[in-house]
Amino acid sequence: MYVISIFLASLFILPLLLKRLCPYFWKDAFYLVKMLNISKTYILLRRRKPIFLFVDRFLEQTVTRPTETFVVFDNERYSYRDADTTSNKIANALLCHPHYNAGDTVALFMGNEPAFMFICLALAKLGSPVALLNHNIRSRSLLHCFSCSNAKVLMAASELKGAVGDVLSSLREQSVTILLMAKDCDLREMESFSGEVEQASEAPVPRSFRSHVTFKSPAVFIYTSGTTGLPKAAAVSQDRLLMALAVMACSGVTADDVIYLNLPLYHTSAFVIGFVGSLETGSRVILKRKFSASQFWVDCRTHRVTVIQYIGEVVRYLCNTPTGPDDRAHCVRLAIGNGLRADVWRNFLRRFGSVQIREFYASTEGNVGFVNYTGKIGAAGRTNVFQRMLFPYTLVKYDTERDQPVRDARGLCIESLKGETGLLVSKITERAPFIGYLGNEEQTEKKRLRDVLRKGDVYFNSGDLLRVDLEGFIYFQDRVGDTFRWKGENVATTEVADVLSLAGCVRESNVYGVAVPGHEGRAGMATLTFKDGTTLDCKETFAHISYYLPPFAWPQFIRIQNDLELTGTFKQVKFKLVKEGFDPNTIRDPLFIADPSRKMYRPLTPDMYDSICLGKVKL
Structure with a gap:
């Protein structure tokens, strides 16, 4: 009887001790079991003959x-x-087609439109890789x-005919x-x-057309700015x-869930997680052309959305909308994404x-990833021994x-200590390959x-600075190299600098990203020098960059100097400029800010700077 009492007491006390000494023990254990089950399922899928691909799960x-709704777009199902x-x-x-x-x-x-998905499925059935152009x-x-x-072969939407026409001569060559x-x-041309599609046969595509495909074959090319240069085609x-x-x-997503997908399908998050991920669960996808903060919750209520995808900027925009009595009148239970700041996270939940x-x-293009399955606010993921054994990283x-x-x-490299910021690198192995850029x-x-x-040894250089705390949570700190992230997009400084160099008055340009209070990522800034006898033409310069660059890559700020500072090895000095930012109270050089409403750059005054910092002016 005494032994039984001790046993029963231990069953009661042990969970309490674990919760106090190891507060995340059960969540870690459940996640480990889930990962083992997923690994088992993945291994079984890989053993199937003939080869089993993601398009086979769709089939x-x-x-x-067959009659269940797959995707809803506007008023069409x-x-x-x-x-x-x-x-x-x-x-x-x-x-x-002969070609x-x-x-x-x-x-x-x-x-974003259903045709995007259908074309990708068609090409997958034919064993053709697809390059997703922004x-x-x-x-x-x-x-x-x-x-x-x-x-x-280039397949383009009808509304993009003009953009294709701009490069038609080069494509013809x-x-x-x-x-x-x-x-x-x-x-x-x-x-x-x-x-042609309307008149084509509905007959199923024979599997033989993709018999050449292996697990190592590229399925899709997704473009990333990486750390430098023009966008690169990362093979997935x-x-x-x-x-x-x-x-x-x-x-935890199931066939009963409704997924709201408003991120661009040419992005990894929307394509790989939202589109491909839904093929496994059989969930209904509510597809939108683009994100709209004012329409977001209206759509979620109309379609009874239960799962949303996000990037940090999306959540911040939602939090900046006017409050209303129906803010919590929705069915959303799960949000999946990355780049969410702790303060925005708290505000969103509140x-x-x-x-x-x-x-x-x-x-x-990376070969390692982390998931914050505990809900710890601010953390980008959590480490575990099982993952580190299979996918070595440091x-x-x-x-x-x-x-x-x-x-x-x-x-040799020096490993960072717990709590220290360091560069994430992950070992390149057969299990964790790095295919590279096409x-x-x-x-x-x-x-x-x-x-x-x-x-x-050889590791993949993520280009990201992370920190691991004493509890094993991972926090994103910053990016390295010549890329900054703005409006959820990676912007290569060299690409922006190349466009600025085409402007007739610009002699040299140094492009970088600067932190802006209340905004995710870094806003583009360019320090410029001008050719003799010329100066900044505020309207012409804006017209030039807006023609050649998408809005997220525009330099939000311009700083004018007589000469650009160089290092001893003749590299442009960026660190000092990044640190100085765009504060006219401390910078003596002339500063300008982009004004899309007037389609020009205008002088950046101390009052305007204060308004930006207080969130009164949105970039």
């Missing part, structure tokens, strides 16, 4: 739930059968992104076939393709998309109710002045960090 859903039939027609129309062969890479230039890019950037995809998703086109393998099927499921936030850290000390990792006398071996090699913990 399974088509069989088991598409079932799984509709998506399957339409993607078959697109695939069969492509097979009839396309199954397996060829196709570039897709299109905004529909905001124009001119040189558009041509660069298309060219590095090695595609010979490359013998590119341009298929416009319209019923007719007045340019002979472009072919109207919607009519079939294997990675197969793993992505589990992302929504491991977060205002919109107890929504479960599933913050994560990952990158398009944080190493980083010299931001020299822009390189700190090394010891042996030439047609850009130089930038691919820059992301490989060698001799990290021992001579001869």
